[in-house]
Amino acid sequence: MDGINEILALKRDLNAVFLVHNYQPPEVQDLADFCGDSLELCRHAQETDADYILFCGVDFMAECAAILNPDKKVLLPDREARCPMAGMLPAEEVRKAREEHPDAAVVLYINTLAEAKAEADLVCTSANPVEMVDALKERTVLFGPDKNLAWFAQKHTRKKIVRVPDDGYCYTHHLRLLRKDVEALKAAHPNAVVLAHPECNPDVQEIADRVLGTGGMMHAAHELRAREFIVATEKDMCYRLKKAHPHKEFYPVESAVCDQMKKHTPFKIHEALSSPEPVRVERHIAKKALRPIQRMLELSE
Numbered sequence: 562m563d564g565i566n567e568i569l570a571l572k573r574d575l576n577a578v579f580l581v582h583n584y585q586p587p588e589v590q591d592l593a594d595f596c597g598d599s600l601e602l603c604r605h606a607q608e609t610d611a612d613y614i615l616f617c618g619v620d621f622m623a624e625c626a627a628i629l630n631p632d633k634k635v636l637l638p639d640r641e642a643r644c645p646m647a648g649m650l651p652a653e654e655v656r657k658a659r660e661e662h663p664d665a666a667v668v669l670y671i672n673t674l675a676e677a678k679a680e681a682d683l684v685c686t687s688a689n690p691v692e693m694v695d696a697l698k699e700r701t702v703l704f705g706p707d708k709n710l711a712w713f714a715q716k717h718t719r720k721k722i723v724r725v726p727d728d729g730y731c732y733t734h735h736l737r738l739l740r741k742d743v744e745a746l747k748a749a750h751p752n753a754v755v756l757a758h759p760e761c762n763p764d765v766q767e768i769a770d771r772v773l774g775t776g777g778m779m780h781a782a783h784e785l786r787a788r789e790f791i792v793a794t795e796k797d798m799c800y801r802l803k804k805a806h807p808h809k810e811f812y813p814v815e816s817a818v819c820d821q822m823k824k825h826t827p828f829k830i831h832e833a834l835s836s837p838e839p840v841r842v843e844r845h846i847a848k849k850a851l852r853p854i855q856r857m858l859e860l861s862e
């Protein structure tokens with residue numbers, strides 16, 4: 562297809578690398594130099610020697626790549642690809658919670674905007690929330706914005722987790738992926754192993770065989786001998802899994818779609834490469850937000 566060849570030519574001319582999140586639509590995943598979860602994409606962003614990073618994910622991910630690489634130009638093909646959950650935790654709310662809990666540490670999910678991250682002691686991803694909470698010496702940890710990830714962390718740590726805000730959630734996992742959907746898949750595929758993301762409701766996590774981030778799901782599909790998997794996360798994760806394991810079967814919850822992740826298209830990628838407008842994070846915010854991200858990357862090595 563001409564359009565794809567033009568994209569590849571522009572990519573070559575700009576010396577760009579394409580980092581693509583596991584929830585991107587198949588036609589975008591197929592263009593990736595690297596496809597992965599937030600933690601893996603952070604590492605790739607930090608290690609690349611490309612001049613441009615074309616990031617197919619949502620706003621906070623592109624910001625993270627820019628914070629980790631102030632010398633590179635980060636492109637987000639559709640600038641309206643914003644994670645609603647990240648928008649649920651303004652920096653002001655983190656500062657207020659700190660005032661109310663002066664002895665607590667702050668661990669924020671990577672799904673937050675740079676201003677909020679700048680207020681954190683440590684960042685975590687869905688691959689390492691418990692590890693990050695336990696890495697801090699404080700007994701109480703302010704944790705946000707996802708209440709379901711907070712529930713998962715509380716289940717596995719002896720520390721006291723205080724949610725900030727109280728009711729943050731990802732609509733894809735919390736509202737579009739319900740226990741009844743997973744139960745219906747279980748009834749249809751009784752031998753399938755259930756993999757669930759920790760952004761899912763607790764009642765979904767409770768009927769899962771494994772609760773994992775998407776990077777963990779890739780490993781589980783590889784390690785486990787099972788041939789069938791029910792995948793309780795964003796639907797297009799199954800495309801990624803099937804591509805890596807064509808001899809296995811992966812069953813998605815069809816309604817579990819993240820509309821923001823689907824905003825990027827080959828056409829928009831072409832546009833972004835044709836007239837590059839890099840994502841900007843204010844220098845003083847980027848400097849403060851880098852510390853908790855960098856600390857997480859060091860602790861999770």
Ligand code: SF4
Pocket residue numbers: 584619643644645646647672731732733734795819820821822
């Ligand atoms: S899947 Fe949920 S957490 Fe991830 S970008 Fe979409 S809305 Fe945000």
